[in-house]
Amino acid sequence: MEKGDKKTKRVKSADEKPLILVADDEPSIRELVQTVLEQQSLRVVTAADGEKALSILNSQSVDCAVIDLRMPKVDGLGVLEQLVLKNVPTIVITAYGTSDVTIEAMRRGAYDFITKPFDIDELAEKVKKALDYSQTSDVLPIKATGEPSSLMVGMSAAMQEVYKLIGRVAPTDVTVLITGESGTGKELVSRAIHYNSPRNKGPFIVVNCAAIPQDLLESELFGYEKGAFTGADERKIGKFELANHGTILLDEIGDMTPMLQAKILRVLQEHVIERVGGTKSIPVDVRVLAATNKDLLSMVKTGLFREDLYFRLNVVQIQLPPLRERKEDIPLLADHFIKKYAAETGKDVTGVTPEVMAALMAYDYPGNVRELENVIARAVALCSGKVLTSDLLPLHVLEPQPTLRPLKSTLLEAERRAFRQAVSLVGLDAKKVADLLQIDEAHAQQRLKEWFSNVGPN
The missing domain is CATH 3.40.50.300 (P-loop containing nucleotide triphosphate hydrolases)
Known part of the structure; x- marks a missing residue:
């Protein structure tokens, strides 16, 4: 879009239902999303590939889009670029929710991101929020610059938010x-x-x-x-x-x-x-x-x-969440570190035994991802075969002892959980949160500003 171009939104009549574009090369996904959105009194138009999605964009006024990233003919990022230029809030869905993919989609102007398999009710709620958001905000195109980062590993919900x-x-x-x-x-x-x-x-x-x-x-x-x-x-x-x-x-x-x-x-x-x-x-x-x-x-x-x-x-x-709160990422992290240190040491280590994975998943990692990396690096260095076995793990990982965490840290985490539950029930209203938690309103306001004000549209 050239500098000085103005984007306009077509004014809809009060009784006209919003039109949602659903683009995915999997017929079952298209049909499921279409059925659920139509139950929400929304109109839906579908496309099996990126080329068809662009054709629809050129012929119809779309209010919101749900698109897959990996589609034939034109990929999701190519479709996203045109959606953003047309000021259409877009929710990206994909089975590949790595850090690079998520960051790239959000950087290019996606409204939100969700990974397969997804909760269909969650997707419907995101579409509703996107439609509400589009009434008051412009979705601005962002020029893609630089190379995607491959530094972070993890596909947990907590890391997706990051x-x-x-x-x-x-x-x-x-x-x-x-x-x-x-x-x-x-x-x-x-x-x-x-x-x-x-x-x-x-x-x-x-x-x-x-x-x-x-x-x-x-x-x-x-x-x-x-x-x-x-x-x-x-x-x-x-x-x-x-x-x-x-x-x-x-x-x-x-x-x-x-x-x-x-x-x-x-x-x-x-x-x-x-x-x-x-x-x-x-x-x-x-x-x-x-x-x-x-x-x-x-x-x-x-x-x-x-x-x-x-x-x-x-x-x-x-x-950033501690590793103990996103343990579903441990297998991905372990695989990443095994490949890294196997390459550095020239060893042909390819995985871990079920016993090792069970131990890795059970441990709480007070040192977080850095500690997991050190555990894997040590095991690879000592390994003489292709698979990491339990005798290569430190004793404190194999037989973790109950540890006392600092009271201040424990109380802060408990308070944060309580605030999350309160916000899910009454929203970001400080007075309602304070009444629900039976705390001072000024304290509630401060915590809401600290923990929830910078999340942006969800």
Whole structure:
């Protein structure tokens, strides 16, 4: 679409039923979706391939679309491009719900994504929401840039939500706060955002704020001028300048001192930095991502983290689930790591015994995906055959002992579950949530803003 083009929506009469395009090369899927949607008082037109879907688009005014990604003649992404240009909210369905596929579909403007086999009632509800959304919002076309990321593994519902958020925020320049326990893959999420963004040709710089002594972190971030301090024999360019026209990840930002927090706030507000010992403001064009395993909101309340910086960073929050809450991804992850370390060691390891898989599925992984990777790497290194056997696993994985988790973490998870249940019953109304949970309305409002305000359309 050329710059300056305007998209218009045909105004329907009050009694005209919305028209839904269903495109899938499987007849059983088309018939099932058509039957259920027609029961919802919707009109449905179907297509068995992408070419037919495009023909329908050129001849009829479609209000919403449900399309498969893998279709003959023209694939789903090609159809999606035209649907987005015509301002049609589109729900993508596919049997291949990998991170790359989901992120790519969302980045190109899909309204939502669902994997096969799917709950037909869930799909019908998504269509209803898409129709409601289209009455008030425009679905904007997004130019596809960069190469899809193959960094993340997992097809669980929790990870699908993460992929969808990545796909939505990657083409923008908003600041993203990535939260989750250690080992859940926060840096991988940041890399996926960068490589699926218009900045993907620029640098991607990671700064671990916990690994660098705080008295050195300022010069690491902003650089310094010659003579700024003893030993500064020449000018040094900092990470923000090195990340110019790209992305910087401030990992473990919860460990940053209040003084440095103020300087980061200035960068976000004014897009300039000053080298240590310098007086000149240097403009920088950098997208800032931040990651932490700490509860920043609690740190704000205790004065350990600046409130203004917290809200600057938390424009969009992506919360990564711990591995114990997405155990259905363990077989995929285990296979991925076996292939990785078999290739590195030159061994012909191809899988695991049923006993090993049972042990892997039973363990709770306090170290999350990183711990699973280490367990597999160790087993592959010790393996002399083609299959990983139980004697290659650490004893604590084979015979896990009950562990006590920190009370604060346990209570926070229980509170989050309670809020999810409340929201499913009464929606995002803070007063109703507070009444249902019998808590203070101000606290309910804060938690709703923290945990639910950045999810976007579902």
